[in-house]
Amino acid sequence: GTRRRTGLADMASATAAAGAGASPVRLRPFKRVAVVGGTHGNETTGVYALRRFQKHPELLARDGIDVEYCLANPKAVREVRRFVDDDLNRQYSMARLRDDSLESYESVRAKLIEQRFGPKDSDRPHADFLVDMHTTTSRMGITMIFESQGVDPAALYVAKEVRRMLAGRTSAPVFILFADLERDGIPHTPSIARSGVAIEVGPVAQGLLRSDACEWMEQAALAVMDAIARLNTGEATASEAEAVPVFQNSRVKVPCPAGEDGSPLAVFHERLQDGDYRPLRKGDPIFRGLDGEVIEYDGRLGDTVFPVFVNEAAYYLPESGLGFALCHHATLPLPPIVTAEDGAARLSLPVPPADDAEAVAAAIEASDPWEAAEAAAATA
Amino acid sequence: GTRRRTGLADMASATAAAGAGASPVRLRPFKRVAVVGGTHGNETTGVYALRRFQKHPELLARDGIDVEYCLANPKAVREVRRFVDDDLNRQYSMARLRDDSLESYESVRAKLIEQRFGPKDSDRPHADFLVDMHTTTSRMGITMIFESQGVDPAALYVAKEVRRMLAGRTSAPVFILFADLERDGIPHTPSIARSGVAIEVGPVAQGLLRSDACEWMEQAALAVMDAIARLNTGEATASEAEAVPVFQNSRVKVPCPAGEDGSPLAVFHERLQDGDYRPLRKGDPIFRGLDGEVIEYDGRLGDTVFPVFVNEAAYYLPESGLGFALCHHATLPLPPIVTAEDGAARLSLPVPPADDAEAVAAAIEASDPWEAAEAAAATA
Structure with a gap:
């Protein structure tokens, strides 16, 4: 074929060189960190991590940082269900937080949690940084999710530091999943703090604990704290600009065919199953229907895309948003960061155009990130 | 070591030779087969299989057999939960079926299903054979479960025919899991018919469909029908006695340490995770606690046993029975079977003593059944 064989690292270097000499950005330090588990009651791994961190506070303790713990949805945790009335992680838009007519258990919980760690519409919310711990049934390894208006x-x-620190230390690869969203509308927990990430580990089934997923979660949470502590040293975090390869969630979703009652009428095709972050090309099979017919990717987001949340159990539920999601790949410039009390509350950097999808696809196909992570962890 | 290197097949041959010349047993034919899915509402694979079989009745159609389909717990299926009030697959003991004071949704469903396919305490129940389709989060491949008073x-x-027919055809191995239980007390669906099996496929998470698990379920269900059709030919099903290696569920369970509220205080140790049907020896690690401490197998059922339902999500719930289960291994003599209208409704053959556990363990450790199944399926 004529595909370019540029590796992802080469692409990132080229972008970094283009941004070299970027002047540092100034941010206020991150002194209060909220650590949240059990936003979804059947994502047991985050609940267990929270329990372990509370019993062993030394795990997340870092100089100059106050950690506050929150079990977000205790009723759903007790019932080992994603939610009781409605998905808690769809309640944090400004519109819903300020809508007094909403009275579901989860909309009330969201308001209480926002009162504790927000206000969301403030430059001085109680929490400077919020970490929300999730799991997925999809093979997404350790995915660091951040959503912001601009970058x-x-x-x-924090996300790229977690990836750097865990390289060779966990049997799962670390991915960064970014979405560029209008801030008020973001429905997810981290959006109520000044900054934040969701840690998503998988594959792991709902309602149980796997030692591998627990290890991934704990290592990722510890690395998040290390990264925040480094940010807070107040010095520039890098001597020159970096460029960070990420997957950018388009929020375009592809639902599984379903009947009027919501029951699935097709199964993820075996070639897409476990294929998160692998190239998906127009014409590739995505589902097999009840009559054996194969349903192909229709190219709706481009000829080559990267799927995430492939066969996530929650996305069979309309309340949580049906279907798997399609991503582009982008290389985000990261300037050096200085923290200072008179720094900005938040910054919004421009989002560059997506990378050439076929070049990224070729690089991924040349080196499987799971095999690389397992090999590196085995020799470490 | 001094472990014997007798293979499981050798052990079975020796037992068969001992029983050679056994005279055939006579059973009434199996003309009405009940195919049940959705006994647990979040075990989506069986629900999907049921839908596919109903849409394509040719899949299970066999000469002289009437197939009846049953979606056992429609409310739990709609809510994608194991159960609404109580575990449906714990309701089929005679005591509970005849207790008019029980009014949970599932106890009522059980009575309706027993009215349709039973009576359980009859020699002429409506269903001659019942197949109940389940999934597990444990790595149990295709497990054919049968429970009876004696063998x-x-x-x-049927179970051994499924194993024979699927050899080299599925990427998962087939295991037979037997329990010797007083018939009236058996709480599970197949016990309401004259005979029956549960098909248990895994690993697969609750609330989703995986193509591999769907394929395993469909192939197993088709093979069950083929086996019943062969039984019904009325001729002896074997020219001589066979001996069938099975795992025998002791019903001794080992629960995960938990707090007063039922929340887990430990994680399955990585050496036990995915270790279904692998030898577990006294002193082997089974859990790692919240403080990092390792909990070992205490030898409660013998120095060498075989675990099943390792990290099954449902067995974090007290309603379903906490903990993983311990098995012996046994080699069950199977006489030739003749079917005739004047044959017996059921037979209860004596259960032989368990096999030498260390000999079985050595055979399993010498040849991994998953690798063997995948290799055979790849070359088929």
Whole structure:
């Protein structure tokens, strides 16, 4: 074929060189960190991590940082269900937080949690940084999710530091998943703090604990704290600009065919199953229907895309948003960061255009990130 | 070591030779087969299989057999939960079926299903054979479960035929899991018919469909129908006695340490995770606690045993029975079977003593059944 064989690292270097000499950005330090588990009651791994961190506070303790713990949805945790009335992680838009007519258990919980760690519409919310611990049934390894209006350099820094620190230390690869969203509308927990990330580990089934997923979660949470502590040293976090390869969630979703009652009428095709972050090309099979017919990707987001949340159990539920999601790949410039009391509350950096999808696809196909992570962890 | 290197097949041959010349047993034919899915509402694979079989009745159609389909717990299926009030698959003991004071949704469903396919305490229940389709989060491949008071030769025949027919055809190995239980007390669905099996496929998370698990379920269900059709030919099903290696569920369970509210205080140790049907020896690690401490197998059922339902999500719930289960291994003699209208409704053959556990363990450690199944399926 004529595909370019540029590796992802080469692409990132080229972008970094283009941004070299970027002047540092100034941010206020991150002194209060909220650590949240059990936003979804059947994502048991985050609940267990929270329990372990509370019993062993030395795990997340870092100089100059106050950690506050929150079990977000205790009723759903007790019932080992994603939610009781409605998805808690869809309640944090400004519109819903300020809508007094909403009275579901989860909309009330969201308001209480926002009162504790927000206000969301403040430059001085109680929590400077919020970490929300999730799991997925999809093979997404350790995915650091951050969503911001433009690029939030603090969240990007933390995510890329987690990836750097865990390289060779966990049997799962670390991915960064970014979405560029209008801030008021973001429905997810980290959006109520000044900055934040969701840690998403998988594959792991709902309602149980796997030792591998627990290890991934704990290592990722510890690395988040290390990264925040480094941000807070007040010095520039890098001597020159970096460029960080990420997957950018388009929020375009592809639902599984379903009947009027919501029951699935097709199964993820075996070639897409476990294929998170692998190239998906127009014409590739995505589902097999009840009659054996194969349903192909229709190219709706481009000829080559990268799927995430492939066969996530929650996305069979309309309350949580049906279907798997399609991503582009982008290389985000990260300027050096200085923290200072008179720094900005938040910054919004421009989002560059997506990378050439076929070049990224070729690089991924040349080196499987799971095999690389397992090999590196085995020799470490 | 001094472990014997007798293979499981050798052990079975020796037992068969001992029983050679056994005279055939006579059973009434199996003309009405009940195919049940959705006994647990979040075990989506069986629900999907049921839908596919109903849309394509040719899949299970066999000469002289009437197939009846049953979606057992429609409310739990709609809510994608294991159960609404109580575990449906714990309701089928005679005591509970005849207790008019029980009014939970599932106890009522059980009575309706027993009215349709039973009576359980009859020699002429409506269903001659019942197949209940389940999934597990444990790595149990395709497990054919049958429970009977003594050995039910019809169920044993069907289970071993499924194993024979699927050899080299599925990427998962087939295991037979037997329990010797007082018949009236058996709480599970197949016990309401004259004979029956549960098909248990895994690993698969609750609330989703995986193509591999769907394929395993469909292939197993088709093979069950083929086996029943062969039984019904009315001729002896074997020219000589066979001996069938099975795992025998002791019903001794080992629960995960938990707090007063039921929340887990430990994680399955990585050496036990995915270790279903692998030898577990006294002193082997089974859990790692919240403080990092390792909990070992205490030898409660013997120095060498075989675990099943390792990290099954449902067994974090007290309603379903906490903990993983310990098995012995046994080699069950299977006499030739003749079917005739004047044959017996059921037979109860004696259960032989368990096999030498260390000999079985050595055979399993010498040849991994998953690798063997995948290799055979790849070359087929």
